[in-house]
Amino acid sequence: MDTRLLRIGTRGSPLALAQASETRARLMVAHDLPEEAFAIEVISTSGDRIQDRPLSEAGGKGLFTKELEEALLDGRIDIAVHSSKDMPTTLPDGLELSAFLPREDVRDVFVGRAAKRIADLPQGATVGSSSLRRQALIRRMRPDLNVITFRGNVQTRLRKLEEGVADGTMLALAGLKRLGMDHVATEIMPEAQFPPAPGQGAICIESRVGDERATAMVAAIHDRDTGLALACERAFLAALDGSCRTPIAGHARIDGDALRFSGLILTPDGKRSHSIERVGRADEAATIGREAGDAIRAEAGDGFFESWV
Numbered sequence: 001m002d003t004r005l006l007r008i009g010t011r012g013s014p015l016a017l018a019q020a021s022e023t024r025a026r027l028m029v030a031h032d033l034p035e036e037a038f039a040i041e042v043i044s045t046s047g048d049r050i051q052d053r054p055l056s057e058a059g060g061k062g063l064f065t066k067e068l069e070e071a072l073l074d075g076r077i078d079i080a081v082h083s084s085k086d087m088p089t090t091l092p093d094g095l096e097l098s099a100f101l102p103r104e105d106v107r108d109v110f111v112g113r114a115a116k117r118i119a120d121l122p123q124g125a126t127v128g129s130s131s132l133r134r135q136a137l138i139r140r141m142r143p144d145l146n147v148i149t150f151r152g153n154v155q156t157r158l159r160k161l162e163e164g165v166a167d168g169t170m171l172a173l174a175g176l177k178r179l180g181m182d183h184v185a186t187e188i189m190p191e192a193q194f195p196p197a198p199g200q201g202a203i204c205i206e207s208r209v210g211d212e213r214a215t216a217m218v219a220a221i222h223d224r225d226t227g228l229a230l231a232c233e234r235a236f237l238a239a240l241d242g243s244c245r246t247p248i249a250g251h252a253r254i255d256g257d258a259l260r261f262s263g264l265i266l267t268p269d270g271k272r273s274h275s276i277e278r279v280g281r282a283d284e285a286a287t288i289g290r291e292a293g294d295a296i297r298a299e300a301g302d303g304f305f306e307s308w309v
């Protein structure tokens with residue numbers, strides 16, 4: 001047995017640490033190894049440090065992954081644990097997503113103070129979110145609400161609610177569950193009304209291409225269905241050139257050999273949107289996602305994206 005320490009890199013937020021611990025726990029079981037066989041290395045990222053502006057303005061998704069990827073490429077860590085939702089569609093040369101853990105609930109929740117449900121908020125109430133997708137979906141449901149940018153980790157956002165900065169906020173149920181905090185949710189949003197971001201609820205593992213030891217270790221905790229769903233959702237995002245500036249939702253479900261994908265793009269004000277549904281074979285996940293992205297882009301036309309960029 002290979003007894004060298006496997007170094008697991010993670011961001012330092014409570015959610016990131018919970019995800020790294022879950023990964024370590026699964027590796028311990030899969031390989032019958034003690035906790036001491038793994039080291040969790042906390043790496044601070046620009047996304048964690050920049051708190052004063054929306055990430056879409058500060059440089060996008062890569063802000064949560066850059067420093068972890070540098071540590072991987074430098075050999076300071078062997079694997080990096082990420083939320084798939086935060087991963088850019090292209091990775092640096094020499095790195096790959098080598099495993100996806102079984103997916104958590106993909107739905108978003110509303111955490112309300114002024115009301116438990118979005119529909120019951122008073123006219124003009126304030127809802128905080130930094131996600132363009134969530135902002136657009138809230139505006140589509142309730143154009144009268146005042147949507148404000150709300151950054152920071154789950155704990156920071158909940159504290160802002162207590163301080164009265166907003167009457168409610170949106171969070172991923174998956175993150176709350178991993179933190180043991182899902183009781184704070186006051187409304188679980190139906191997927192049809194509030195479709196999730198591509199990758200939501202799925203933890204992924206990034207490693208060096210050709211690192212056989214790390215690849216073999218994480219292969220034992222890989223979940224086939226999550227991997228196929230993510231191949232489809234990430235191909236959809238890539239076809240749309242999805243950045244933090246584009247409100248995009250997408251979710252693929254796997255049922256044996258079948259895959260069913262739903263995608264949605266919106267204008268930031270939520271007034272216009274295009275949706276797409278595709279069914280196909282699970283082993284063609286990436287092709288289905290790419291074709292759905294190409295089709296929705298063609299249907300929307302260039303004007304859709306240019307009208308508000």
Ligand SMILES: NCc1[nH]cc(CCC(=O)O)c1CC(=O)O
Pocket residue numbers: 083084085086154170171172173174175199200201202203
């Ligand atoms: N960008 C932050 C982020 N990235 C992933 C999650 C939730 C966990 C997940 O989707 O796996 C969150 C917090 C949130 O959206 O509430």
